[in-house]
Amino acid sequence: MSATIVIFGYNELSKEIVSTMREQGEAICIYCFSDDEFQSATSEELEIYRVEVDSNFDFLRELDIKRCRFLCTIDDEAKNLFLSLSLRDLLGDNAHIIALATTAENALKLRLAGASIVVAQIQSAANTIVHLLEYPALSCFFEKILDSSDSLQVAQVSISGESKLLGSDLCRLELDGVIVLGVIRHERSEQLFVVEIDSYLLCENDTLILIANQSDLEQIR
Amino acid sequence: MSKEPFVVSLAYRLGSSDKYTNYKLFFHNLLNNNTYRYKKYFDVGMIVLILISVGILVYDVTNNPNPTLEFLNNIIITIIFAIEYLLRLWLCSDSSKILIDSYRRDALLKRPFRLHVAIVEIVLSKLKYMITPTAIIDLLAILPFFHALRALRLFVVFRILKLFHYTQNMHHFAQILSTKKFELYTLLTFVGLIVFVSSIIIYTMEARNPNGSIRTLFDAFYWSIVTMSTVGYGDVAPISSAGRVVAMVVIMAGVAVLAFATSIVVSAFTQKLDDIRQTRVLQKAKKLQNLYLICGYTLLSAQCADELRKLKRSVLILEDNAQRASMARIDDHLVLELSASSLLTYDMLGVDLLERTSSALLLADSDVENVYTALTIRSLSTKLNTLSILKEKRNRKKLLLAGSDRVVYTEELLAQLSHKHSTNPQAYEMLHSLRVVDSKITAGEIVATSSTVLAQIEQSRHSVIVVGVYRRGRFIFNPDRDLEIEIGSRVVIIAHTLIIEDLQRSLA
Numbered sequence: 001m002s003a004t005i006v007i008f009g010y011n012e013l014s015k016e017i018v019s020t021m022r023e024q025g026e027a028i029c030i031y032c033f034s035d036d037e038f039q040s041a042t043s044e045e046l047e048i049y050r051v052e053v054d055s056n057f058d059f060l061r062e063l064d065i066k067r068c069r070f071l072c073t074i075d076d077e078a079k080n081l082f083l084s085l086s087l088r089d090l091l092g093d094n095a096h097i098i099a100l101a102t103t104a105e106n107a108l109k110l111r112l113a114g115a116s117i118v119v120a121q122i123q124s125a126a127n128t129i130v131h132l133l134e135y136p137a138l139s140c141f142f143e144k145i146l147d148s149s150d151s152l153q154v155a156q157v158s159i160s161g162e163s164k165l166l167g168s169d170l171c172r173l174e175l176d177g178v179i180v181l182g183v184i185r186h187e188r189s190e191q192l193f194v195v196e197i198d199s200y201l202l203c204e205n206d207t208l209i210l211i212a213n214q215s216d217l218e219q220i221r
Numbered sequence: 222m223s224k225e226p227f228v229v230s231l232a233y234r235l236g237s238s239d240k241y242t243n244y245k246l247f248f249h250n251l252l253n254n255n256t257y258r259y260k261k262y263f264d265v266g267m268i269v270l271i272l273i274s275v276g277i278l279v280y281d282v283t284n285n286p287n288p289t290l291e292f293l294n295n296i297i298i299t300i301i302f303a304i305e306y307l308l309r310l311w312l313c314s315d316s317s318k319i320l321i322d323s324y325r326r327d328a329l330l331k332r333p334f335r336l337h338v339a340i341v342e343i344v345l346s347k348l349k350y351m352i353t354p355t356a357i358i359d360l361l362a363i364l365p366f367f368h369a370l371r372a373l374r375l376f377v378v379f380r381i382l383k384l385f386h387y388t389q390n391m392h393h394f395a396q397i398l399s400t401k402k403f404e405l406y407t408l409l410t411f412v413g414l415i416v417f418v419s420s421i422i423i424y425t426m427e428a429r430n431p432n433g434s435i436r437t438l439f440d441a442f443y444w445s446i447v448t449m450s451t452v453g454y455g456d457v458a459p460i461s462s463a464g465r466v467v468a469m470v471v472i473m474a475g476v477a478v479l480a481f482a483t484s485i486v487v488s489a490f491t492q493k494l495d496d497i498r499q500t501r502v503l504q505k506a507k508k509l510q511n512l513y514l515i516c517g518y519t520l521l522s523a524q525c526a527d528e529l530r531k532l533k534r535s536v537l538i539l540e541d542n543a544q545r546a547s548m549a550r551i552d553d554h555l556v557l558e559l560s561a562s563s564l565l566t567y568d569m570l571g572v573d574l575l576e577r578t579s580s581a582l583l584l585a586d587s588d589v590e591n592v593y594t595a596l597t598i599r600s601l602s603t604k605l606n607t608l609s610i611l612k613e614k615r616n617r618k619k620l621l622l623a624g625s626d627r628v629v630y631t632e633e634l635l636a637q638l639s640h641k642h643s644t645n646p647q648a649y650e651m652l653h654s655l656r657v658v659d660s661k662i663t664a665g666e667i668v669a670t671s672s673t674v675l676a677q678i679e680q681s682r683h684s685v686i687v688v689g690v691y692r693r694g695r696f697i698f699n700p701d702r703d704l705e706i707e708i709g710s711r712v713v714i715i716a717h718t719l720i721i722e723d724l725q726r727s728l729a
Contacts, residue, residue: 005643016614016636022642069643095252098637098642103520117642124638125631126524127656129608133513133580134532137666137691137711138561144696145652146637151529152698156642156648158304179686179699181715191651193662195684201480209648211688 002205003067006060007148009074010037010048013100017071018046024148033074048080057090065094072099072115077106081113088114153216154181159206170200170208176214181209226334229324232317248308257296264387265412267305270298271380302363304378307360314346358382366393378634393497401489408485412449412478417472420445426464433460449475495558504555509535509555514596516561516576517585518545518554521610521631525582526554534579539566560595561585569600583625584610588616592623599624656713665721667712667728672705674712677728685724686715 007014010144021028032038032047041048051057052073070087074080084099091097093094099115101107107120131139144152161173165173171194173180182193186205202208210217225233232698250257280287303604307606323339342630349355362379385391398405424441427433427519430451432507434457435441444457448471459465512535515522526536527551538554539545551555561583567574575581581598583591591609600605609625611617620628641649655664669690676684679702689698692710714721 002644012614013632013635016632017639020633020636024644025677026644044389045517052503069646071639071643073639077498096646098646100404100639119264119635119642120338121631121635122520122524125521125610125629125634126528128634129582129610129629130528130532130702131519131656132608132629133529133582134534135711136711137689137696140691140694140696141664141689141713142656146634146641148637154648154652155644158643166284173651175327179688181648182651191654193651193715195720196662200597201646202325207647211649211652211698 003027003069005069005071006031006063006065007073007082008070008192009033009072009201011073011075014071014073015044017073018044020148021098033079053083057086065091068096070095070097072097072110081106081109084110084115087111143204145211152219153212153214155210155212155217157208157220159202159204159208161204163202163204165175165202165208166204168202169188170194170202171198173202175210175212175216175220178212178220180209181211183208225324226336227510228336229320229334232320232324235317236321245312247709249312250671252305252309252312256504258508259360263540268384268387270301271383272299274380285660299363302359302383306356306359306363310347310350314343315345315348316346319343319346326340332517355385369694384524389645393493397489397497398486401432403486404460404485408478408481411481415471415474416442416445418447419449419467419474420685421621422467423459423464426461426467429469430461433464435464448472448480451475451479477607482662483547490717503553503569506537506574509537510577511535511579512537514539514561514574514581516540516581516583517590518542518549518556519584519586522582523549525553525584526552530554544674562590562597564601565595566596575605580606580608583607585610586612588612591625592616592619595620595623595625661717663721664713665718665725666691667714667721667724669710669712670707670729672708673708674706675700675704677700678712678714678724681724681727683716683720685720688713688715691713 004027007015007017007030008030010030014030018028018030028046030041031048031051032041032048033051035050038048049059063158070091072080072087074083080099080101081171084097087095089163096115097115098111098117098119099110099113100119100121101110102121104120104123107118107123109119128139128142131142132180141152144150145154170180170183170192180194182191183202184191185208186203186207192200210220212220227292247303251263268723274294277290299674319342320339323342324334327334349477351360355528355552360380362383385395420438420441423435423444424438427435427441428437440457444459446470448456448570449455451472453472496619513526513529515526515536515538518538518540522538526538527537536554538546538549538556539559540549540556541558541560543558546556546558557566557570559569575598581594583594585591585594588611595607596608598605607625608626608629609620610626611630613627614630614632617628617630638649654660655662657663667674667678675687675690678687687700687702689696690704690710691697692707697704706712714724716724
């Protein structure tokens with residue numbers, strides 16, 4: 001079951017996000033903070049609500065929090081910060097909040113405000129530009145991963161109690177056409193790359209991180 | 222047309238001789254071109270000779286002349302300085318060209334070639350150089366008769382003035398003061414007037430006083446200058462009341478003169494400081510190889526420049542906005558306060574700048590500006606790789622049409638990132654951590670120098686994930702270890718940073 005993406009703010013960046021996610025058939029819901037944004041989103045036939053940034057957001061409690069991803073994309077970074085803090089306060093630790101920041105300084109503040117993931121806009125763009133110039137092969141690889149229309153994907157597979165992979169040694173795991181990147185250990189929420197360990201036995205609720213083409217991934221799932 | 226005179230034929234031969242031209246260019250670079258790599262060694266050598274020469278003079282003051290040192294000073298160093306003077310005289314004007322131009326002028330006007338006119342023209346061009354202050358100093362520093370007479374040996378100090386030739390700072394200082402010629406002349410006239418008037422007055426008031434120390438006009442001038450400079454040794458001083466009144470006036474005038482002089486120099490420096498800095502950066506930029514040219518200094522430019530600096534790449538920033546340029550300077554980048562979209566900028570930077578540039582990054586905050594810069598660069602070089610940031614999606618095609626090889630639209634990139642973080646947050650976060658510069662485990666590239674590089678990586682027994690092979694825009698994911706690949710292909714691997722570095726070294 002795919003997640004519902006809840007986007008706060010409707011600006012150029014949000015429009016681009018909406019366009020990307022619509023192509024993938026994701027369920028999207030937008031909360032905007034000005035009449036202009038509201039009219040602009042309405043004309044695009046989106047599910048949109050007009051709210052104020054300092055409202056109590058109680059209506060969000062009706063959503064299935066675990067299935068939602070909250071994207072804070074307001075242009076005003078102070079408001080974005082306030083919003084992230086409000087969401088964390090309201091929705092608790094289970095909410096997955098993604099916030100966009102321009103500078104590294106604001107990224108740190110957003111993390112402190114409770115954002116699960118902060119995408120530092122300037123740093124990400126600079127990283128991409130420098131990679132394009134210095135590491136064309138790496139850039140090509142990351143572009144393919146980012147491009148939703150490309151078959152190459154990075155995926156996360158949760159190890160359930162009935163999984164055949166339960167108890168397998170991560171470092172000796174061989175899956176056809178698939179590169180095993182590592183695992184997120186459920187117990188400690190810790191990232192482990194295959195290349196940094198000699199052995200690790202997969203446990204229930206661990207998350208396996210794989211890179212593969214779409215068709216090979218579907219077979220694994 | 223009649224046969225050319227011998228001197229004109231000789232001038233033509235010299236002008237078309239590669240050997241002669243190369244020699245002339247070499248000496249021109251060595252003596253006058255500050256960007257020439259060997260000039261600094263030449264300058265340092267000449268400075269050492271000057272210091273030796275002055276050192277010998279100082280030694281001679283209280284010691285008997287040492288024959289070896291005298292030989293070194295009077296013969297060797299003087300000959301070297303004489304050769305340098307002659308070379309400068311040779312380079313100051315192109316005699317062959319003057320001769321040929323004169324010959325052609327006469328031929329065009331259908332009159333006999335007037336050799337004497339050409340010779341006068343040549344002599345005048347040389348004289349014009351010879352009467353410049355630096356040339357006069359050079360000549361005084363080498364004329365041997367100064368050393369023959371002991372009293373005139375002091376002229377060796379002229380050699381110190383030769384330092385102007387070899388130190389850029391001295392040049393700058395002279396340039397700065399030359400911009401304030403009018404103010405300095407005014408000051409000098411004022412000082413001269415005060416000194417003259419006060420000397421005469423003090424002389425008339427004090428010279429007849431039997432107890433006074435001002436007896437001669439020279440004493441009066443000496444007192445006047447010492448008082449005006451506010452030094453006031455006190456060895457010569459007025460004793461009459463009228464003389465003391467004059468002293469008070471001179472002291473006040475002296476304070477005013479000092480304040481005026483200081484303000485002239487300070488204002489000249491303030492105005493010229495930016496120019497000097499710009500010139501320095503320009504000279505530095507002309508020496509850089511494989512540099513990245515960043516056009517426009519924004520937050521993104523700052524981040525890109527920092528990332529490139531971490532990779533030890535040379536970066537030159539072009540930003541015509543003074544405030545932004547100042548920010549770039551504060552961030553310790555090499556910055557020129559010039560417009561990236563002006564052809565004049567590239568003229569100043571030298572014709573080969575774009576050949577020495579790996580890529581130009583057009584990162585200004587406006588698409589209009591970036592399009593303009595892209596077109597400027599394209600008009601100068603069709604080969605240079607350019608990457609431009611896109612601010613408005615609708616302008617993508619315009620930037621591509623203007624010649625940008627690559628256009629990066631940050632909103633699109635961030636949308637993709639946000640999408641991946643929303644749908645596969647843990648997976649993408651793990652993958653993303655591979656791009657962070659300081660990560661222990663990272664993704665890197667190895668350029669294949671052998672077709673069996675994949676097998677070599679396998680044999681290295683390092684813990685490495687081979688993600689894929691890239692060649693000419695094509696990416697082969699998860700290749701078989703036996704796959705033979707084209708030399709020059711790039712292999713994407715994931716491993717510990719140290720292992721990647723080791724493989725890059727061992728497989729290079």
